[in-house]
Amino acid sequence: MEVSLYPGCSLHGLARAYNESIEAVSKTLGVELRELDDWTCCGSSSAHVTSDKLAVALAARNLGIADKVGMDLVVPCAACYQRLKTAEKHLKQGKPVEGLSIKYEGNFHIKPMPDFLWENVGEKALREQVKKPLKVLNPVCYYGCLTVRPPKVTDAKNPEDPQGMDNVLRSLGAKVRNWSFKTDCCGGNLALTRPDLHMKLAQRILDMAEEAGADCIAVACPMCHDNLDSKQKEISIEAGKSYNIPIFYFTELMGLAFNDPAVETWLGRHTVDPRPLLRQRELI
Amino acid sequence: MANQKTEEYPVIGLQGASCTGRSVSVLNSSFRKQVEEKSGEKVSACYQCEKCTNGCPVEFAMDIVPHKLIYCVQLGLRDEVLNSDTIWVCASCETCTTRCPNGIDIAHIMDSLRQISQSEGIKASQEQVPIFHNAFLSSVRRFGRVHEGEMAAIYTLRSSGLKGLMGMAGMGLDMFKKGKVKILPHRPNKQVKDIFRAAERKG
Secondary structure, eight states: OEEEEOOOGGGGTTTHHHHHHHHHHHHHHTOEEEEOTTOOOOOHHHHHHHOHHHHHHHHHHHHHHHHHHOSOEEEOOHHHHHHHHHHHHHHHTTOOOTTOOOOOOOOSOEEEHHHIIIIIIOHHHHHHHOSSOOTTOOEEEEOOSTTTSSHHHHOOSOTTSOOHHHHHHHHTTOOOOOOSOTTOOOOGGGTTTOHHHHHHHHHHHHHHHHHTTOSEEEESSHHHHHHHHTTHHHHHHHHTSOOOOOEEEHHHHHHHHTTOTTHHHHHTTOSSOOHHHHHHTTOO | OTTOOOOOEEOTTOTTSTTTTOEESSOOHHHHHHHHHHHOOOGGGOOOOOHHHHHOTTGGGOSSOHHHHHHHHHHTOHHHHHTOSHHHHOOOOOHHHHHOTTOOOHHHHHHHHHHHHHHTTOOOSSTHHHHHHHHHHHHHHHHSSOOHHHHHHHHHHHHHHHHHHHHHHHHHHHHHHTTOOOOSOOOOOHHHHHHHHHHHHHO
8 A cells, every 4th residue: 555645844854763664564464655756844833823824824735746646645643633624625626726737636535543544454464463462551542633623624534533543543452541631632732831830731632531540642643742841850850740651652562572682672762661651561 | 082972881890800890991902903904814703612712721821711812802892902911921732713504714813913922122021032032933934844952942032131041951952862953954945935025025
């Protein structure tokens, strides 16, 4: 199976472990991810705050490239996904794009990474690769805001209770916990500008994961990961309560179940080290 | 003008907001019309059900909570709205937009209000927020893709000065050791530069 990939800026920096684990598991599954040639930033949250036209045009440029290739486009970042989907709706209505001339037919789907793996690669192919079932792991899945909201843009089937990542991790044997904070905001947009607010929101998510009986949180977005992983020490000081909850990219857990030799390299890039938990559960 | 009839519209339900305790002498629809035109959203369709506020994860940090902000726009309370903390602490999570029973894209209205506020040169109540967005976009403009390290450094320098930047050094080094820092930026992209120029021309 061959698809286009729009990695987004963070996968080449902050979210290197996500990029590495995506590459490894797709290779195992026989999926060819073709990175869009000469892709550029989708504009993220900063463009739509500044100018609607800028926001649409920056994202649309990448859809023009994907259109030429003509294959479905997989997106591993929530914000990139939502910005590309916003541009898609704009283009499909035949509206012009300022400052950019592109040909767009739109004969391809844009998909978040978990939905692609579950719906296109499928349960059977995933199960076939499991060498080490994750039966002793109790994750909750955190989807964040922008793969689901707003559904008129994202086409999310179940915006208040998405299932893609839950399904993928269950097929690896993990005891995925139910909780009601799957799509609650972590304040990622405010991480640099109002870290106080961001940490309050992140703490709420960590608390609720704990309350749901989870021993770790799985995410499918570079920002979700950084926002939950990198500030736990500061949150602990602020709250007077210790937080040390491993935050996994869900593709890292796939690599773990597939017994990929590079798992520990990816996990070594985290702020909260997940390796003690995995050693204790005899998964590494 | 002695013969002009003025009506008093009490600003109900705004206790605790910056527009508390006063009444609006004339309902002024020009601001509402400006916001509706810019956003394409029907502000007047709001009937104050408060669903947006109840789902908002940062309403505790807002001076005018979302449904009241929309009410302020309906009433034409331009200064209160454009000077509010609300438009800059909104996290753009889009919960309000998703849940509004009248299909109002409230998060988009927040964007439009930020854009109006910036184009009119109003000082943002949270000055660092537009500084962040400018640092982000200038990185995209220069390199086609955002260079996280450069963007964070420029933002920190502009918002908290050299001292702030020095304070960030430890964190930067730690991230570098974990392989999370991309050293070189991407190459400039002519199409991206053209897009920025067009957006500046047309607003």
